[in-house]
Amino acid sequence: MGxxxxxxxxDPAGIGPEITHAAWRALKDGGPVFFxxxxxxxxxxxxxxxxxxxxxxxxxxxxxPVLSSPLAVPAVPGRPDARNAPSTISSIERAVGLTVAGDACGVVTNPIAKSVLREAGFGHPGHTEFVADLTADLPVDSARGPVMMLAGPSLRVALVSIHKPLRDAIASLTADRIAHVxxxxxxxxxxxFGIDAPRLALAGLNPHAGEGGHIGREEIEIITPAADxxxxxxxxxxxxxxxxAMFHAEARAGYDAAICLYHDQGLIPLKALDFWNGVNVTLGLPIVRTSPDHGTAFDIAGTGVARADSLIAAIRLAAExxxxxGV
Structure with missing residues (x-):
């Protein structure tokens, strides 16, 4: 057994605790094993x-199985408390440390509330950057990320820009960034993912991929030169x-992953195709890191209606x- x-x-006030418990109930008989x-x-x-x-x-x-990371104050579902931020941060640091040490095969991160962590002095934009910083000194046997991929049963999308306003995402678009992703x-x-000869599809930025420069020139000046x-x-x-025109079933059969230029360009088709089973994967790290593709859902925390599908998919993908x- 691996x-x-x-x-x-x-965040202990979000849906993380209840979907973790639900994931254990779903996986306890057949695995994969997690703590x-x-x-x-x-x-x-x-x-x-x-x-x-x-x-x-x-x-x-x-x-x-629970490795204890005590809270400062009792958690109240739906009511986040910055006093518990150190426990949330410590949990991430320990999970990464155990994976680096070879005691775990990968990290699956439950949703955090960035605003709550920032109140406690957390200086990273989110999980992706924090995990990348925690592993920055370790060697990587491939191109180094972090690159965000969203993976579902019907579609994988990797993002050239992530959580930026659309005008900033367009302004920051470069051929070098596309090539890196x-x-x-x-x-x-x-x-x-075990794909010997990956086939990729690069999205255009403008309607009709710019239509020869009539609807924007980014394709001519940046994107096509990068692809060439x-x-x-x-x-x-x-x-x-x-x-x-690149996300219908026939088009998807022609590639293994789509390279999308901004957040919603990739996440809208992925969530439209399979809202519940999308997994966030950080590529280009020396360790495996996945997460469910949703947030803390404070509005439904503690009500018993949260679904664990995405967390279960993230655990299965991390184990795979x-x-x-080979870990």
């Missing part, structure tokens, strides 16, 4: 505190393609990626 997956606590780093009080009577990650496999069928994505598809240079280097990449990396 090493277990390390799951972080996330959570959090306050044991969040997970009810089925939680069992463990002292080391290696104990997770022994107890997993009977109890949710393509290279990281290409190597990750081979190493982590990548093709000359041997990458199998189509495009730039009209964004409104870990196996492919």
């Amino acid at each position: 090493r277990p997956v390390a799951v972080t606590q996330g 959570v780093i959090g306050d044991p009080s969040l997970y009810g009577g089925t939680a069992r505190e463990i002292k080391a990650a290696a104990e997770a496999s022994r107890v997993f069928a009977d109890a949710l 393509v290279r990281v994505t290409f190597e990750a598809l081979k190493r982590d 240079a990548l093709r000359a280097d041997g990458f199998d990449i189509a495009g730039p393609l009209p964004p409104d 990626m870990g196996r492919r990396r």
Whole structure:
């Protein structure tokens, strides 16, 4: 049996605790095995505190394994408290540390509330950048990220820009950035997804991919030159393609991942195709990191209606990626 997956606590006032418990119920009989780093009080009577990650496999069928990360104050569903931010941050740091040490095969991060963490002095834009910084000194046997990919059963999209206002995403678009994302994505598809000869599709920015410069010149001046240079280097990449015509079933059959130029260009089709089972994957790291593709959902926390589908998919994908990396 491989090493277990390390799951972080996330914001304790969000849906993280209840979907973690639901994921354990769904996976306890067949795996993959995981443990959570959090306050044991969040997970009810089925939680069992463990002292080391290696104990997770022994107890997993009977109890949710928990490495304790105590809260400062009791968590109230739907009411985040910055006093508990140190526990949330520590959970991430410990999960990364255990994975780097080889005690876990990968990290799955439950949702955090960035505004709450910032109140406690957290200086990173989000999980992706924090995990990248925590592993920045480690060697990577491929092109270094971080690059954000969203992966679902029907579509994978990698993003050239992530959480930027649209005008800033367009202004920051460069051929070098496109090439970097393509290279990281290409190597990750081979190493982590088992695709020997990845096929990529590059989205255009403007309607009709610019229509020869009549509806914007970014395709002519930036995107097409980037794609041509990548093709000359041997990458199998189509495009730039009209964004409104590259996500139907027949088009998706022609590529293994789409390279999208801004956040919603990739996430809208992914969530339209399979809202519940999308997984956020950080490519180009020395460790495996995935997460559910949703937020803390404070508005429904504690009501029992939160679905664990995306977290379950993230745990399964992390375990699969870990196996492919031999950890």
